[in-house]
Amino acid sequence: MTVPALEAAGLRHSYGGGRMALEDAAFTVMPGHFTCLLGPNGAGKSTLFALATGLLRPTAGHVRIHGHDIALEPGKALARMGVVFQQPTLDLDLTVMQNLRYFAALHGIGRREANRRIEAELVRLSLYERAGEKVRALNGGHRRRAEIARALLHRPSLLLLDEPTVGLDIPARRTLIRHVHALCAGDGTGDDGDRIAVLWATHLIDEIDPATDHVVVLHRGRVRASGAAPAVSAAAGCATVAEAFDRLTATRPAKESSSIGEAAA
Incomplete structure (x- = not known):
């Protein structure tokens, strides 16, 4: 069952x-x-x-x-569980990649594995080309996709x-x-x-x-x-x-x- x-x-x-x-x-x-x-x-x-x-x-x-x-x-x-709250929680002054690497480190995911997972999630969410941009430069839709990518890194x-x-x-x-x-x-x-x-x-x-x-x-x-x-x-x-x-x-x-x-x- x-x-x-x-x-x-x-x-x-x-x-x-x-x-x-x-x-x-x-x-x-x-x-x-x-x-x-x-x-x-x-x-x-x-x-x-x-x-x-x-x-x-x-x-x-x-x-x-x-x-x-x-x-x-x-x-x-x-x-x-992965969570995306109503209020944005990304650090606006870090890049998308930096935000996701920080989250991965909190979950004990090694740098090489983290980079592999981050690339896979950003590609899946059509956001890979924005990985090096600061979150502050993204529009609302791209910020939300970055938050979803972050929430999926530990494979919930x-x-x-x-x-x-x-x-x-x-x-x-x-x-x-x-x-x-x-x-x-x-x-x-x-x-x-x-x-x-x-x-x-x-x-x-x-x-x-x-x-x-x-x-x-x-x-x-x-x-x-x-x-x-x-x-x-x-x-x-x-x-x-x-x-x-x-x-x-x-x-x-x-x-x-x-x-x-x-x-x-």
Whole structure:
């Protein structure tokens, strides 16, 4: 039986004053799947990412990365994970190559092997010709691709991207989405040989491939539905993912929302 790349179960988190950011969130991301964590602003997507990456500890529930509970086995869990946060984290005054070599060194990857991996990732992301340029000189799309290349250097089998297209123009968004889909389609594998799984957080419907992607619809801290995009649409009684999203994120009784989520899972 295939172990999920990411499994969230009974996940709850509250901030000061008892404000609940997530409540009983549960879903899985399987190897080779491009899964969109879809929700409006304020739905709890960034909180969920902070829990999934170990930056926050849940009030209840757990997150497992390839079977490793991130709270109990953080080293093993994080070793299988690459992350691109919403806010850029590259050093603007270093070149692309310098940024990636520094990251590789932090992961204990030797210089020769690091150079080999860096070249392979930059070629795959159509960025090799910019390797010697300072990050400050790159446009937003190229910076995002450099961050993805960096996140893949230690060959994770799960890639998490939090609103990665924020601030990008339409052509850059499309290029980035195409590159990441290609990873799931077989261009990328982790050190363990598993096809890369992707969890892509977004509030933009047009970033989803309605035929092949999986979706997790998050609204007001609750998972309203999860599963293959066509199944989620059908369970919501809608013809498209966009219509399903509108219906699932409208104000509705909790019982009805729960039943839709179970049918689509």
